[in-house]
Amino acid sequence: MKTIIPIGPYHPLLEEPEFFKLVVEGETVVDMDIRIGWNHRGIEKLAETKTFDQLVFLVERICGICSTSHPIADVLAQEDLAGVEVPERAQYIRSIVAELERLHSHLLWLGLAGHFIGYNTVFMWVWKYREPLLDLFELITGNRNDYAMLRPGGVRRDIYKKDLPAIRKVMDELEPANEMLTKAILDDPVLNARLKGVGVLSKEDAIRYCVVGPTARASGVDIDVRRDEPYAAYDKVEWKVIVQEDGDVLAKAVVRLLENFESIKIIRQCVDRLEELPEGNIWNPIPEMPPGEGIGHEEAPRGECFHYIRSDGGNYPVRVKVRAPTFSNLPSFKASCLGETVSDVALITAGIDPCYCCTERMAAVYDGSNRRLYDWQDLVRLSQEKTEKIRKELGR
Amino acid sequence: MGLKSWSLRKSPWIFHLSTGSCNNCDIELLDCLTPKFDVERFGIVLVGSIRHADALIVTGAVTRQAAPKLKYLWEQMPKPGLVVALGTCGCSSGIFRDSYNIIGPVDKIIPVDVYVPGCPPKPEAIISGIVKGLAKL
Structure with a gap:
């Protein structure tokens, strides 16, 4: 017998509103459906009313956790469009901020994953080690989240030489902490029993569903935008892409933990390089925006973040398109959740580190015959008419 | 101060609702519960149901889909309570x-007692x- 379990949209387990419909037979999930859109704020339409400089502030507020990834992808698209070179110092600063953000995001995920399986010790423990990173952000950018460091053509603020020792100190403290966490999580029999072999996403499925980021790398797909299409300073520093073969939730945790070490490595090299470069030259002005198109890829903590900008030569973009990593990762639930038990679904869905506010970009409905675009009021009217029709058919 | 308000000021339980936020305020709110700020020592805990909560914390501008839900939740909330x-x-x-x-x-949807501005507001x-909201009760 099949039973439907609704989860959400406002559920205590979920930080953000989203709706899962699980079809279960006994304990086993046989089908599932996801409905999102509770958080749709119309950012792409809003972007058309902002100037290119203001646009960076708007895309920063797409997501609070990836609040450097979206602006980087956006300024890369704008620089691609305008054909502007970025000063070397600005590139290193971009890498530092992006990697600090990756550290904080991966640690945040690890804590939440601990919380999801009811292991709140992990949650409190990991978030304790995340706190110095936020203090560091406050020191070098002025805010704990939403750093506003990016601007088209460079960065908005310099990281001064007097602040570099603080970055080194936080990295020196974080490395042993991360090592301890990695060992503790890999050796813990409870966590191993709870995470190993749960929600396996095979390599074929990973390629078929086009997953990106740590989700793909945990399934043995060797992709990383930082290496494949280098931006910022990633081609100037030594680091390697972490790939795991298993595809289960443990592999996803391992990928993120090992990536933290790579991030620390990248930050250290960038800090060394900033010491050598002269302070000051962090921005090349963009005199005017030519008509045309620009694209920007960025490896966000969750995967590839893609921005597209079209300009007609005016002050405002004509079209901005955002594809967030979770948009690609979400459909993979169909491969990883089916056949698992209900109690594991929360953990598996958390395994891709979903970010629904990133994903909810667009809601437009076209009428196929005359290509008419329906607006909100039209949709409400259509829906009411249909309800009325059904009611009449049922004879009530 | 009535008995209700007095009992409310000790160990307030909070319910968090995201009506269209960008996750930023949400993680800062969670940050308050973790070791550095640790508001749990004052008995402040996140609860899973609005019917158990003394304070409703709303993050984000209200989207079209979230507005009726927000109103519905507020109606279910035991009064007096803090929004x-x-x-x-x-x-x-x-x-x-x-x-x-x-x-x-x-x-615009429900009466609000306390406004905490900032993007995101710091845990402090x-x-x-x-x-301040509890002192007002």
Whole structure:
């Protein structure tokens, strides 16, 4: 017998509103459906009313956790469009901020994953080690989240030489902490029993569903935008892409933990390089925006973040398109959740580190015959008419 | 101060609702519960149901889909209770003011007791806001 379990949209387990419909037979999930859109704020339409400089502030507020990834992808698209070179110092600063953000995001995920399986010790423990990173952000950018460091053509603020020792100190403290966490999580029999072999996403499925980021790398797909299409300073520093073969939730945790070490490595090299470069030259002005198109890829903590900008030569973009990593990762639930038990679904869905506010970009409905675009009021009217029709058919 | 308000001031339980936030205020709110700020020592805990909560914390500007849910939740909340609008978006809609899918700030839907501005507000500001709200009761 099949039973439907609704989860959400406002559920205590979920930080953000989203709706899962699980079809279960006994304990086993046989089908599932996801409905999102509770958080749709119309950012792409809003972007058309902002100037290119203001646009960076708007895309920063797409997501609070990836609040450097979206602006980087956006300024890369704008620089691609305008054909502007970025000063070397600005590139290193971009890498530092992006990697600090990756550290904080991966640690945040690890804590939440601990919380999801009811292991709140992990949650409190990991978030304790995340706190110095936020203090560091406050020191070098002025805010704990939403750093506003990016601007088209460079960065908005310099990281001064007097602040570099603080970055080194936080990295020196974080490395042993991360090592301890990695060992503790890999050796813990409870966590191993709870995470190993749960929600396996095979390599074929990973390629078929086009997953990106740590989700793909945990399934043995060797992709990383930082290496494949280098931006910022990633081609100037030594680091390697972490790939795991298993595809289960443990592999996803391992990928993120090992990536933290790579991030620390990248930050250290960038800090060394900033010491050598002269302070000051962090921005090349963009005199005017030519008509045309620009694209920007960025490896966000969750995967590839893609921005597209079209300009007609005016002050405002004509079209901005955002594809967030979770948009690609979400459909993979169909491969990883089916056949698992209900109690594991929360953990598996958390395994891709979903970010629904990133994903909810667009809601437009076209009428196929005359290509008419329906607006909100039209949709409400259509829906009411249909309800009325059904009611009449049922004879009530 | 009545008995109800007095009991409310000890160990307030909070319920968090995201009506269109960008996750930013949400993680700062969670941050308050973790070891550095640790508001749990005052008995403040996140609860899973609004019926158990003394304070409703709303993050984000209210989207069209979330508005009826917000009103419904507020009606279920035991009174007297505290409604906190967290972050610039909750207080004034912020940068999303002109969006077609945003109805408005939180106080357009339900009465708000405390406004905590900031993008995102620091945990110190969140704690201070809730404490001020409780003192008002």
